[in-house]
Amino acid sequence: MIDLSTYNKQNYDPGPLPRRIAWYVVSLLFFETRLPWPYSLKRTLLSLFGCTLRDGLIIKPKVKIKYPWFLDIGAHCWIGEGVWIDNLCQVTLGDHVVLSQGAYLVTGNHDHKKESFDLILAPIEVQSGAWITAKSIVCPGVTIGENSILTCGSVATHSLAANHTYSGNPATPKT
Numbered sequence: 001m002i003d004l005s006t007y008n009k010q011n012y013d014p015g016p017l018p019r020r021i022a023w024y025v026v027s028l029l030f031f032e033t034r035l036p037w038p039y040s041l042k043r044t045l046l047s048l049f050g051c052t053l054r055d056g057l058i059i060k061p062k063v064k065i066k067y068p069w070f071l072d073i074g075a076h077c078w079i080g081e082g083v084w085i086d087n088l089c090q091v092t093l094g095d096h097v098v099l100s101q102g103a104y105l106v107t108g109n110h111d112h113k114k115e116s117f118d119l120i121l122a123p124i125e126v127q128s129g130a131w132i133t134a135k136s137i138v139c140p141g142v143t144i145g146e147n148s149i150l151t152c153g154s155v156a157t158h159s160l161a162a163n164h165t166y167s168g169n170p171a172t173p174k175t
Contacts, residue, residue, distance in 0.1 A: 006116040014067050014088065023049050023068065034061050046071070054095070070107075073097075074128060089121040094128030094146070102135040109140050127162070 014020060026045055030037050042059045050069030056076035064084040065071060071087055074095035083099045085091055088108040099105070105126075111118040122141030129147040132138060137155045144150065145162030155169040165174045 001115060002112065002117050003115045004117060007118075008116045009119045012088070012119055012121070015069060019049075019069075020067075027065065031059070031061075031063050031065065036061055046073075060101075080134070087124075088119075090123040092123070092125045094126060094130070096129050097126050098131045099126075100132060100134040100136075103132045103138075104136070105132070105138045107140050 026049070030042060030045055039058055043053060043057050046053060046065075046068050051071045051073065053073040054075035057073055057079070058077070059079045060081040062082045063079055064086075066085065066087045070090050071085065072090070072092045074093050074097060076095060077093050077097045079099045080101040080103065082102040084104045086104065086106040086108065091105055091107060093099075105124050107121055107124055109120045111120055120140065124138055124140065125143040126132060126138070127144060127146040130144045131149045132144065133150060133152045133154075135153045136150045138144065138150070139155065139157045142156045143159040144156060145160050145164070147163045148160050149165040150156055150160065150171055151165060151167040151174070154167045154171045156166065157170040160166050160171065166172060167174050
């Protein structure tokens with residue numbers, strides 16, 4: 001049985017409160033909006049908030065990024081409309097990665113076996129050339145191998161090998 005009165009986030013600290021509030025406001029105004037702000041402005045704002053990024057990022061409207069200081073983006077990546085990068089810890093995107101519309105990358109979960117519902121964190125890595133298609137989910141601790149595809153609506157609950165196409169929940173290789 002879960003007893004939320006005993007919840008313990010185990011000293012999790014995502015950074016100073018003023019920084020988080022400033023990012024929240026910037027995110028609402030420039031990233032989560034439908035307004036098509038220039039990519040160059042969005043890249044500049046991400047950099048100012050600690051995101052490591054290389055040349056060529058395309059980032060569409062209505063994108064939600066929890067903490068840019070836990071985000072590393074390779075060269076020539078595309079982040080589609082409605083993507084949510086729920087990065088309580090590190091998310092790394094290699095070069096030429098595509099996150100299609102509505103994709104969800106989540107680095108945090110809770111230990112449902114403990115009464116205190118402890119926070120569990122694990123980083124995500126999406127290696128170069130990978131494509132996370134529309135409405136797909138990448139779970140905590142998962143690595144998506146180079147040039148792999150996670151098809152529409154699929155859920156990656158475990159790491160996916162390079163050069164394969166995966167589908168389903170949990171995602172399995174397509175033959």
